Amino acid sequence: MKLTHTWLAGGLAASALAGAPVIAAADRADDTLRVAFAEEILNLDYNYTTKREYILLADLIDEGLFGYDPETNEYVPSVATGFEYVDDLTVDVNLRDGVAFHDGQALTPSDVAYTYNWIIDEESESQAKGTIERWLDSADVLDEDTVRFNLKTEYPLVIRDMARRVQIRPEGSYHDENGEPVQDAMATEHNGLGPYRVASFSPGEEVVLERYEGYHEESPKNPIEIGNVVIRNIPDMGTQQAELMSGGIDWMFKVSRDVAESMGAAPNVNHVTSTDLRIGFLVLDAFGHTDPDGPLTDKTVRQAMNHAVNRPEIAQFLMGGGSQAVHTACHPAQFGCTQQVPVYNYDPERAKELLAEAGYPDGFDLELWSYRDKPIAEAVSADFEAVGIDVSLRHVKLASLNEARANRDIQAYFGTWGSGGTPDTAAIARVHFNDTSDRNMSNNPEVVENVLAAEVTGDQEARLRLYAEALTTIAEEAYWVPLVSYAQNFLVSSEVDFPTYQDGLPRIYRAGWK
Amino acid sequence: MTRYILQRLGIALAVAVALSFVTFMLLNFATDPAYAIAGEDAEQEVIEQIRETYGLDRPVMVRYADWASGMLTGDFGESYYWNKPVAALVADRAPVTLLLSVMGLAVTILIALPLGILAALNPNTWIDRMALGVAVSAQAVPNFWLGLIMIILFAVTFPIFPVSGDDSLAHFVLPAFVLGASSVPAVMRLTRTGMIEVMESDFIRTARAKGFRGGDLVRRHALRNAMLPVISVLAVQLGHKFSGSVITETIFAINGLGRLALESILGSDIPTVQILIFVFAMVFVLMNLLADILNAALDPRLRLG
Numbered sequence: 001m002k003l004t005h006t007w008l009a010g011g012l013a014a015s016a017l018a019g020a021p022v023i024a025a026a027d028r029a030d031d032t033l034r035v036a037f038a039e040e041i042l043n044l045d046y047n048y049t050t051k052r053e054y055i056l057l058a059d060l061i062d063e064g065l066f067g068y069d070p071e072t073n074e075y076v077p078s079v080a081t082g083f084e085y086v087d088d089l090t091v092d093v094n095l096r097d098g099v100a101f102h103d104g105q106a107l108t109p110s111d112v113a114y115t116y117n118w119i120i121d122e123e124s125e126s127q128a129k130g131t132i133e134r135w136l137d138s139a140d141v142l143d144e145d146t147v148r149f150n151l152k153t154e155y156p157l158v159i160r161d162m163a164r165r166v167q168i169r170p171e172g173s174y175h176d177e178n179g180e181p182v183q184d185a186m187a188t189e190h191n192g193l194g195p196y197r198v199a200s201f202s203p204g205e206e207v208v209l210e211r212y213e214g215y216h217e218e219s220p221k222n223p224i225e226i227g228n229v230v231i232r233n234i235p236d237m238g239t240q241q242a243e244l245m246s247g248g249i250d251w252m253f254k255v256s257r258d259v260a261e262s263m264g265a266a267p268n269v270n271h272v273t274s275t276d277l278r279i280g281f282l283v284l285d286a287f288g289h290t291d292p293d294g295p296l297t298d299k300t301v302r303q304a305m306n307h308a309v310n311r312p313e314i315a316q317f318l319m320g321g322g323s324q325a326v327h328t329a330c331h332p333a334q335f336g337c338t339q340q341v342p343v344y345n346y347d348p349e350r351a352k353e354l355l356a357e358a359g360y361p362d363g364f365d366l367e368l369w370s371y372r373d374k375p376i377a378e379a380v381s382a383d384f385e386a387v388g389i390d391v392s393l394r395h396v397k398l399a400s401l402n403e404a405r406a407n408r409d410i411q412a413y414f415g416t417w418g419s420g421g422t423p424d425t426a427a428i429a430r431v432h433f434n435d436t437s438d439r440n441m442s443n444n445p446e447v448v449e450n451v452l453a454a455e456v457t458g459d460q461e462a463r464l465r466l467y468a469e470a471l472t473t474i475a476e477e478a479y480w481v482p483l484v485s486y487a488q489n490f491l492v493s494s495e496v497d498f499p500t501y502q503d504g505l506p507r508i509y510r511a512g513w514k
Numbered sequence: 515m516t517r518y519i520l521q522r523l524g525i526a527l528a529v530a531v532a533l534s535f536v537t538f539m540l541l542n543f544a545t546d547p548a549y550a551i552a553g554e555d556a557e558q559e560v561i562e563q564i565r566e567t568y569g570l571d572r573p574v575m576v577r578y579a580d581w582a583s584g585m586l587t588g589d590f591g592e593s594y595y596w597n598k599p600v601a602a603l604v605a606d607r608a609p610v611t612l613l614l615s616v617m618g619l620a621v622t623i624l625i626a627l628p629l630g631i632l633a634a635l636n637p638n639t640w641i642d643r644m645a646l647g648v649a650v651s652a653q654a655v656p657n658f659w660l661g662l663i664m665i666i667l668f669a670v671t672f673p674i675f676p677v678s679g680d681d682s683l684a685h686f687v688l689p690a691f692v693l694g695a696s697s698v699p700a701v702m703r704l705t706r707t708g709m710i711e712v713m714e715s716d717f718i719r720t721a722r723a724k725g726f727r728g729g730d731l732v733r734r735h736a737l738r739n740a741m742l743p744v745i746s747v748l749a750v751q752l753g754h755k756f757s758g759s760v761i762t763e764t765i766f767a768i769n770g771l772g773r774l775a776l777e778s779i780l781g782s783d784i785p786t787v788q789i790l791i792f793v794f795a796m797v798f799v800l801m802n803l804l805a806d807i808l809n810a811a812l813d814p815r816l817r818l819g
Contacts, residue, residue: 040777042596050560051553125567127552130559184597203596204777205769234678234767235777242665242677399546399782418555431557 028495028513031227035251035508036240040204040233045186046167047119047126055164055421059221060209060229060509061102062167063193065093065112066159067220070501073333073423075159076220079107079168079193083159088458089151091158092142099216101170102190102197112147113139114171123181124174128165135161154456156463157426164420168193195224195509207231225512241491244269250493253506257320260489272490273321276504277331278418280376282368282481283432286442289408295364296411302478304354306344308387313346314379314484321487329432329474331485333502336425336454336467341475351387363388369405369413371398376483377414406438415439416486421505425467426455433470442479446470519803526799530792537791538581538784542574547594547782568594581785591785595778600789603774608793610680611770614693614763615755617686621694622701622751625652627744629698630705631732634740637710645706649699657692661765664688678767689766693759697751704747708740715739742812746805753801757794 039053046058067078083093099107116139119126135155142148151158169192174185190198193216196209209229215222232249234240241263243249255263264271284305288297295301311325327344330337355363366389370377374395381391396404404410419427432439433451440448450470454463474480490506492498497512548564549556565571569580584591590601626649633645668688669677679685712718713736721735759772767773771790778786 050556125563127560127563130557130563134559187597203598232679232767235773236765236767238662239665239678239765239767242662242670245670246673246677248677397545399544399549402546402549420555437558 031513032230033226033228033251033496033508033511034230034232034249036232036234036243036249038233038235038237038240038254040235041201041207041231042203043184043187044190044198044201044207045184047115047128047169048183048187050127052418056506056508057207057231058167059194059505059507060196061190061192061194061198063219064163064166064168065095066163068163069220070503070505070507073335073503075163078163078219078221079216080162085458086148088154091149091151093147093149093162095145095147096216096218097145099193100214101193102212102214103170104214105170107168107193108171109141109143109145109147110171112168113141114173115166115169116147116149118169118174119166121181123183125183131161131165154458156455156458156460157422157424160422160424164422195219195221196229199228204233206233221509224509229508244491244493247493250496251490251498251508251511253488253490255489255491257318257487257489260491263491268494270492270494270496272492272498272500274488274490274500274504274506275322275333275502276418276486276488277333277421277423277502278416278486278504279326279331279428280373280414280416280483280486281326281329282380282412282414282483283439283441284412284479284481285410286444286477286479289441290411294411295358295360295366298358299477300354300358301360301364302481303344304351304358304387305384305389306478306481307347307351307354308389309380309383309481309483310346311482311484314376318373318375318379319484319487321489323484323487326482326485327475328471328482329480330425330428330467330471331419331423334419334423334425334428335460336429336464336471338464338468338471340468341472343475344478348383348387355388360388363390365390365392367392367394367411369394369396369401369410371396371401371414372416373414380414380481380483408438410441414483418486418504421503423503425471429467429470430455433474442474442477444473444477444479447473447479519807522799522803522806526796526803529799530795533791533795534582534788535578538578538788539574541779541782541784541787542577545782546570547784550780550782551594581788590789593778593783593786595781595783595786600785603786604771604789604793607769607771607774610768611756611759611763611772614686614689614759614768614770615752617690618693618755618759619697619748619752621690622697623748625694626698626701627705630702631709631737633702633706634709634713635732642706645702649702652695653699655695657696657761658765660695661689661692661762664692665765678765680766680768680770685766685768689759689762689768692765693755693762697754701744701747701751704744705740708743709736712736712740742809745812746809749801749805749808753798756797756801 037053039051041053041057043049046054046062063079065080066075069076079096079099080093081096083091085091095107095109095112101107116136118124119128120133120136135151135153135158137150137152140148169186174182176182188201195212195215197212198207199210200208211224211227234243240249240252244252245266260271263269284296284302286296286302288294315323315325328337328339328341332339355361366384368377368381368391370393377393377395381393384391401413405413417428429451431437433447434440435448447470450466454466457463488504490498495514497514499510501507548561548570551564552561569577581591593600593603596603629645629649633642636642665677668674675688676685718736721731726735759770760776763770763772764776775790778790
């Protein structure tokens, strides 16, 4: 279908440039920004969802305890005015006065304690539970402005999780009048603290939002300029393009580079790019799960593979925008992601030498798995072929790759990770290098120990040191072939001002009219 | 006749049950709903949480038995993806698809019948060839391509109809055209053949001798007889459209059963896919049955029992 969309984009842009009537979006007149998501919005409660579209929605209608400043990459006061570590396992969070839910009731510490205790409750079934129960033992009301969080263990991302993962609900929201749990209580009838309130919701079709006049003034999300936001679910990207051209929508994302460039040529559409915390990489079976004596168990072979890949060209020609070559098992913008690691520059001759040195002068057979961005997987395969590695590319659905990886049947795979927009190495390191993850295909106990240790201390200097050790080992041993950071393409009505940020998370609430 | 109808319904039910079993197994072995629900970057804890919540950690046969016993008691299950009862989901979406199917069928009739009649009245002339060319082109063009062309032409370049959605009847015009176009050749050719046969029959010669000419002859004598096979084909085509609108509904963002089917398959929403296959199979079989009954009713030679 991608070819069709590219072709359609060219057709639509040509149609506009040839003087076909271009409808000015009526949206500015009624102060309504219309955005399109291909992914259906089926549940308004981010405490029960995970995908990126839901993060964008939660940014509009919900509030965590803290905000995030995408310009400084720091967590900042929002609903909470601040926090204080009483000791390593106790955090007191002070709430702001004058914050109210969309139904008008004032926020109290009981609401916050209730929400957190519910998230980790056995019956909650919340999709935030796995993350929060990792560190939270309980939340108590300390006084009329303060909530005390009792931690199970030291955990450096407490504030991150408070800012991003848990959305505050009024006390009792998830229980009926008999005290019985109601997990989907907020799925369609939402009540939050965000800058917009839900005016209407048709699951899978449309969410209509209007600016919440009672939104607290001190929020880092302010100023909120646009009065109304309509999120339309349009599954086909080609249809989204046509809607954009005809004024039916003002904003679309997840656009491929070629489509964005074609459509951006139209006079009423702007092509906006941004960087992203997502990185692409190859994970190699260095441990030897698939073959204890296989070539990938040899460090020299893995280093050769790192030298074989032309990262700058992939970044420039396949990703575009702000994409850049990456040499670490994390995004360079993330806290702890030291760049003082061995770098394997593109050097096919050196790669061949290393292969010969390792006893593979004629290369070897490699089964490379991938599930997305096939052109990148193909470019990497071609680079490997050029140094003599005979690649069999298996491009499959994510579920198939996950299953094969869980069964330890994968020799190497092309993966990507977005870190949920979290500018901290913890958001990528733990998932890929803890000892229970099947994504960990190197199983180096020293790396595991460092990565896990960095998650149970609040000492930032110690964390930097632990990550530096882990990342240096990963690079020296060439457990991965880090590739490139991602870029994002948006198509936006020319009437809309849409700023972008380094973490790649689109902030619709920051949009305004030109 | 009653026995025949019951027999056909029984076979339809057996086919639907067999299909449901095969689909359930295929979906379970080919996909993992937990990953589909959680999304690409979900951490393992979240995936395990989802698996536990939806009971996906139980053996597949236990889950199928659960689902099947629920079906027998009228409980069609809960959608993983939409988080609501599947029956309600299908009931919400079915009227939209029914409207689109009927409008699509109307488009087929409006194009195919006049073309077929025109071709039959002018056999082996340029009119006949042109009519055939139009019909074959309509069949050859893929739905998704025709849909996008229609959108560019009639929603963007000449903004007559809305691009997508299903808020008003105007939203259904372009998708109905796209859906209806694919059935034009079959109906057109059947109409043409039927009309040519009828026009050469004795009773038409008699009618001509009586002084009937032109439109009167076609409308009052020829068309009625030529329509017998066409009507039964139209009934089958309605079934096709009801269960075959996946691409059209997706392109035009119409919230019908076709789009629901696609979303459910992509989301590994097994309970919803199960019911949709059941519904589609039953509709298709019922439409075939209706066609048989119509044929039998219209032509006494075909009556059964």
